Amino acid sequence: MRTIGIIGSGTAGLQLAYALKDDFDVTVLHHEEPDEVRSGRVRSTQVHFQPTLARERRVHMPANSDAPQIRTIHFQLGGQKLFTGQLTGIATSTDQRIRFADAMEDLAKDGVRFRHGRISAGDLDALAASFDLIIDAAGKAGPVASFPVDESLTPFRTPQRKCIVGYFSGIRPVEPEGISITVMPGTGEMFEIPAVTSNGRATILFIEAVPGGALDAFVGVKGPDAFAERMLGVVEEHLPEIAGRIDPAKFALIDDNAYLLTAVTPAVHRPYVMHNGTLILGCGDSxxxxxxxxxxxCNTASYAAEQLYETLLAHADADWDESIGSEYWNRTQPYIKAVTEWTNAMTQPLPGHIAELLMQAAADQNTADRIAHWFEDPTQAYRSFFEQHNSQPFPR
Ligand SMILES: Cc1cc2nc3c(=O)[nH]c(=O)nc-3n(C[C@H](O)[C@H](O)[C@H](O)COP(=O)(O)OP(=O)(O)OC[C@H]3O[C@@H](n4cnc5c(N)ncnc54)[C@H](O)[C@@H]3O)c2cc1C
Known part of the structure; x- marks a missing residue:
């Protein structure tokens, strides 16, 4: 059997391990054991929309039966409620700590090898000599391999937001249960997301703060208690609708590691490179x-993982060289361009026609549902932002 080494045991690496394990000899190179992942710091928020759940089912990834069933997206502009859009399918949200740890143990039982250790660029010579293919799925800490940057899809040199995440108890959920997005122009956004964790249900409060703005209020905050206290203060000051659903006596982080302060500088790389004659493919955040x-x-990582798997399967017996990498990139590029340009645009002041569309959605359920669908299919969002400026009425 041909051998594949996957660097990273996150969203992309694990879906790929499930997909590839029956056709190839798969080794996952990971630097955290399942118990360390379970008891460690939250990594993210993670809504898996219906297309991602379908891809995961196709490779028989286990699902968490207690995960919230997310059917709606609520949208506020400043203090004004605009609309509630219906998703076309159910989305779910499971704390990555349990999801990743459970999947690693499940795959190990199924014969996938796990090799412990943090991989660095210096390890690539040895890996290239021992595997027929390497997949770099090291996440945002990566890439490990030197994939060239795609400058046309990499316009920023600094993070456009500070990401401030806490998983809390003591918040009455929005009704009907769903994701709530509050846009505060010039200041940032607040996302409220239900999730299942090992301590039961939580409500995630996720602030995307414009650096230096009013929501960028966590500089120097250290420790879980100080984080929770600052979050309550920020919500009470800037987000009265959410504050009205908080019971201060019960408001607390779901565990001491359930908070995160980070920032991301967006970057797209051409996802293939040859190393000493061995092909390395990149997948996910790396x-x-x-x-x-x-x-x-997560949805992009899952999409790319499926494209990578299908590319390899179509060439299971061919030479794995640059032409395979190029075919994988050609397959994924239109989606990556759409999701990247839509996402980058969302970090900037909204174009006039999109602001108008949001207002139209307040009066028209069809438009509200179409906007909710952007999150399930970012290529639709891309069309609305960049290709349909003059289309009236908004087509179904
Ligand atoms: C604050 C925040 C909120 C987010 N919210 C959402 C959301 O709501 N919905 C959504 O879809 N996405 C969200 N994301 C993004 C999402 O979490 C990632 O895009 C997704 O997990 C990417 O999957 P991945 O496999 O590429 O990386 P990861 O899931 O991060 O996995 C990378 C893996 O590689 C391992 N690793 C790293 N370096 C090495 C190394 N050198 N050697 C060996 N192993 C290594 C890590 O331990 C990890 O297991 C959010 C991200 C952040 C930061």
């Missing part, structure tokens, strides 16, 4: 890194 503002990172 090569397609976007700001989390549109909640697409």
């Amino acid at each position: 090569v397609f890194l976007a700001d989390p503002i549109t909640g697409q990172g």
